[in-house]
Amino acid sequence: MKLETTYQSNNYPIIVERNALKQLHQYLDSYKDVVLIVDAEVNQLWEDVLSFITTDYDAHKIVIPSGESTKTFSFYEETIESLLSKHLTRDTCLIAVGGGATGDFTGFLAATLLRGVDFIQVPTTILAHDSSVGGKVGINSQHGKNLIGAFYRPKAVIYDLNFLDSLPYSEVISGYAEVYKHALLNDKDAVTALEEQYDNSDNLHQLTNIDYYIYKGIETKLNIIIQDEKESNVRKFLNLGHTFGHAVEYNHKIPHGHAIMIGLIYQFIVSNKQLNTNFDIQHFINYLTALHYPLELIAEFNFDILYDLMLNDKKNDFEGVQMVLLEDFGKPVVQHVNKQIHEQAFETLQSYFK
């Protein structure tokens, strides 16, 4: 399956299928230099499959630490200086093979090396179906995640579903949160279809038909970011679940998608209070429990800490905490939510787990 962005110019293809890696050739043939940047864990599992890149293109290969630990200032400096020592020209393509952190890091290298070289995203997790599309790249600051970065589009996203075979279940449910979020932004049918397809943890772990749902998720995201690449209005909808989710992720050090799923429940509760919607909270809790999300953690949450973290979110303005709410499935709105409603919503959330 293939999608293509529809910006006014500088569009890129997104290929989602098994063995998509074979299609890398058509994008690499024109470059003078190729650099493969690969996550250490992915490299261990898939080194043989990736070896054609180093042999066919005489590519430099850089193995980077797994996950967010790669997105530091010092590792960025070390890596870009190492690339510059190779006397690369602007006719260079970087290839990011790994999860979201690998793509963010490699994309920021590409955006800033010699004032910009090309890069290709090769996501290897479900979560990265989200981060590899849309051109957000960056590294972390002492003051927060992704605060140093750029909007910089890849030349192609080559999503080879074979990589998903080696994902541990914890990674599967982390990625599934963004798939589910995209369905919530779509419509009720999309949500129902997902819940029926993956009605328990065994079914979700098998990932039957996941290519279709990943494709739909990317399509939903593209429809939004084509209208608003730099997040001045509708792109904010993609932060559904992220205001509370980011605070939980930061404070409890759990995987991104686990936190976002909790943020999605929290958002339903706030919507019910602020917009008088009638979302069935118990239904969502039952569903996520069946998928083995670590909801028991919610009993340990501390309101004051999480509220302060929400206040620090870079998407806020001077009026306080801004979050995305759902008026209905497929109908997001961005609203300010005052502290009192947050307190009430937090109490409601915890009441299910105490």
Place this chain on the structure above:
Amino acid sequence: MKLETTYQSNNYPIIVERNALKQLHQYLDSYKDVVLIVDAEVNQLWEDVLSFITTDYDAHKIVIPSGESTKTFSFYEETIESLLSKHLTRDTCLIAVGGGATGDFTGFLAATLLRGVDFIQVPTTILAHDSSVGGKVGINSQHGKNLIGAFYRPKAVIYDLNFLDSLPYSEVISGYAEVYKHALLNDKDAVTALEEQYDNSDNLHQLTNIDYYIYKGIETKLNIIIQDEKESNVRKFLNLGHTFGHAVEYNHKIPHGHAIMIGLIYQFIVSNKQLNTNFDIQHFINYLTALHYPLELIAEFNFDILYDLMLNDKKNDFEGVQMVLLEDFGKPVVQHVNKQIHEQAFETLQSYFK
């Protein structure tokens, strides 16, 4: 005098006149946060004139080291972390007040802070009439100048000619090299007009009518970069004199424009050899001597060192040293120049000074 870029979108005004600073207001009024980043030497001389920015906009002010010493990785990290500690939002504008290095550094901060905030260039040198226009921003690597950076357009260039009153003569001739280069890219009349206006060092130091020639220089540059922002073809013409000039600048640690003027003479010699042009080399040497360029340094040059540095230029490709030559005034071409011609040209250049 006011120019405006003519890109398809995201255009910006370039205001060149005395007291242009007063026009900063109309560009700053809409921002939530303003940050003034100012060169230490400029700050010492012009602190009072700049004070309205901190008082009227409650702007944060950061004084940075003068010149290229500011464009290091560690100072970039320190400054961006310091900015992030102030909880800025994307609704922030950075103002760069200083020479080319201040603009390059501030522009790179703006390009990468929170994935991009706005910035305004306030150049204070003649040299910066060149660097403040065109959106090239960046810092230096261990491996060379400006190797880490981006193409990122300012929101406005506010060129207040009052700043030029405090320029030492050494800075005047450094900046004049780029004004002269722009005339060479224009036509013979433009060159003759400059040489007549500034026929000796006293006249040049007085800078009579410099606003007109700076305006013409910016106009020439704009005509080129609008066609080719990212330097894939005609923008390379702006590197006239820079292939040899950069090597001299790097090896002999002299001001940019002093080296570029020597690079311009060298380019005439190479053009005479490779293109069979008939430029009067002695004329140029006499003119630059009258303006007190430090041409006596040429006697000390070492061919092997400078040739190696030319080979490392980031604009080269695998075919060797590429440089801009003139078929005639206003008629630049980009050509590969083989080592033999470089050797001959170098010998000719030195013969005038031995």
